[in-house]
Amino acid sequence: MDAQGRGQAEGIDPADQWVLNPDTGDYELRLPSSAPQSPVPRPRRAAPAPEREVPAPRRRRTTPEEPPPGRRDRRRQSTKKSAKKKSRAKKILLWTGGTMAFVVLAVGAAGYLYLQHLNDNIDSLPDDGASTGGFRKDQAINILLIGTDKRTGSGNEGYGDKGSAGHADTNILLHVAKDRSNATALSIPRDLIVDIPDCPTTQEDGSTKVIPGSTGVRFNESLGQGGRTPSCTMRTVTELTGVKPDNFMVADFNAVKTLTSAVGGVEVCLAKDIDDPDSHLNLPAGKHTIEGEDALAFVRTRHSVGFGGDLSRIELQQQFLSSLMRKLKSNDTLTSPTKMVKLAEAGTNALTVDAKLDDIGKLKDLGLELGKLNIKNLTFATVPVKDNPAEKTPVTVVLKEGDAQQVFDMVKNDVSFTEVEQKKKAKQKKEDAAVAARLEGEKSEPAEVRVRILNGGASSGSAGRELTYLQNEAGITKSENAGNAPADIARTTLEYAPDQADQARALAEILGLSGAAMKPGESVTNSQGLPAMTLTLGKDFKGAGVKLDATSGEAPKDLQKSTADKVECAK
Helix, strand or coil: CCHHHHHHHHCCCHHHHEEECCCCCCEEECCCCCCCCCCCCCCCCCCCCCCCCCCCCCCCCCCCCCCCCCCCCCCCCCCCCCCCCCCCHHHCCCCCCCCCCHHHHHHHHHHHHCHHHHHCCCEEECCCCCCCCCCCCCCCEEEEEEEECCCCCCCHHHCCCCCCCCCEEEEEEEEECCCCCCEEEEECCCCEEEEECCEEEECCCCCEEEECCEEEEEHHHHCCHHHCCHHHHHHHHHHHHCCCCCEEEEECHHHHHHHHHHCCCEEEEECCCEEECCCCEEECCEEEEECHHHHHHHHHCCCCCCCCCHHHHHHHHHHHHHHHHHHHHCHHHHCCHHHHHHHHHHHHHHCEEEHHHCCHHHHHHHHHHHCCCCHHHEEEEECCEEECCCCCCCCCEEECHHHHHHHHHHHHCCCCCCCHHHHHHHHHHHCCHHHHHHHCCCCCCHHHCEEEEEECCCCCCHHHHHHHHHHHCCCCCEEEEEEECCCCCCCCEEEECHHHHHHHHHHHHHHCCCHHHEEECCCEECCCCCEEEEEEECCCCCCCCCCCCCCCCCCCCCCCEEECCCCCCEC
16 A cells, blocks of 8 residues: 555554654655655565554545546556655755646656655646657756646636636746756746647547647637647647747646645735735735635736736736745755655646656656756746737737747747846857957947848848838838848848948847947948948848847847746735
8 A cells, every 4th residue: 555545544644654764864654563664665575464454455546636628547557667766855856837737847856755656646648749759858948837727626616717628828838948057937928819720639539630720819729729638739839939848737726726735835925905806815915825725816816916917917926936936945845754745746636747748757857857957047937928909908919029039039049038148248258359349339329220121031021021120119210121132141241331330239239130240341322312231131030120149139128027036026
């Protein structure tokens, strides 16, 4: 019988049965009237009959919740031999983040206290070929974390649409750098208008059905609508960002409630009193430690914070997750066998993963990789968006094209949102001093910059789109489209006369040009008969308003972001 079954038979909290052996430094499972055992439950050898009768082995399972769309029956318990366990709970590396699904990442590391038992808790779904095939230890990691609005579970039917099939309510693309020095948790608004591609989806009988795509719909429809599964949400993220996730993880409302209770609550801070009848959150201003229903109410609150919409709720959730991560990384959690076991039980029961991540050993490996990260280098950010101009009273949002593409490129190029300046300086040191000096000096005001734009290998229409961006958003009104360049070039260049250097530096800053892209030369005459610079868009051009060199540029100035080590109060 597993530790959970034995503990329940005696009315004992199973977490309290894990005891530190001072001789070995390991946490061991101690049962009443039993001798010390190995750190992880395993088959016993023959032994003298105990004083009391021990019930025959059985599998203890709680009543299963209603599964999300496409969920299959729980898979059979793994027969693989469990891996050798590490010693000392204080050395267990935990790392977590993300609303609902995001929080369960910590369980990968906590779970190796008793891997074999936990394997049976995990549900999985096919990725239908939408992933990279699974994360790799020697590469950057991209995990799609989905929190559904499915109302199954005790007490959850009171939260609005109790008949929901479970849509992609909260979505975070977690990018962890190849060297594990930094990470970005990029929130994707549920009301963002996107195109959902056709989605080949595995059915209950093992056959594959292609669910037709949709154009111009909310992102949250990528899950649950028309039988779409998380693999379709994964394809939608790839279509939107250009980043192909390695794995997905999904959880519903119960994850927030059970995991916050497992760690003894999470501290949050309110800058004002909140009484939200929709989320059922009623707390005065100040600091509070919340768990269970209160924690769920907190992450669901939107009408009483910020502007009262989903974007305000995303900020609130990011603050909550930062606090949760600090709690999970604290010694109070890492050195508590009780909390570790409760986390493992709660997390694996709340978790649905793709089939490439379907056993606790794989989750443990992922948790250990994520555990290398210092939370001060984890940036929470939100995809740059703006109100949908097609709606008289906007209720949805659309991409802020230039800024959003810059953010996506930084993720694809493994550029840290917290270390961009350091990388920028490191790159400039490699350039020839004279070349780098082209970026140094005074800069003209945007309205004083005169430039003609040529298409020298970029996609058709790029010069026109860049002209629109420069005039309408960058303030460079003295710009014009000069058509196609005489020949295609690999990299975008800016040619200018010596007396136009201040204009060139101003434009280079807006475009994210390196010193090597700036070409001192001659000016040309524009349509008004005035001297102008020449900007030739090469094959490296990524889109209007997008920095041409993500490693030398910065995150958009108005990008909403925060780091996990900072304490912030909801406003």
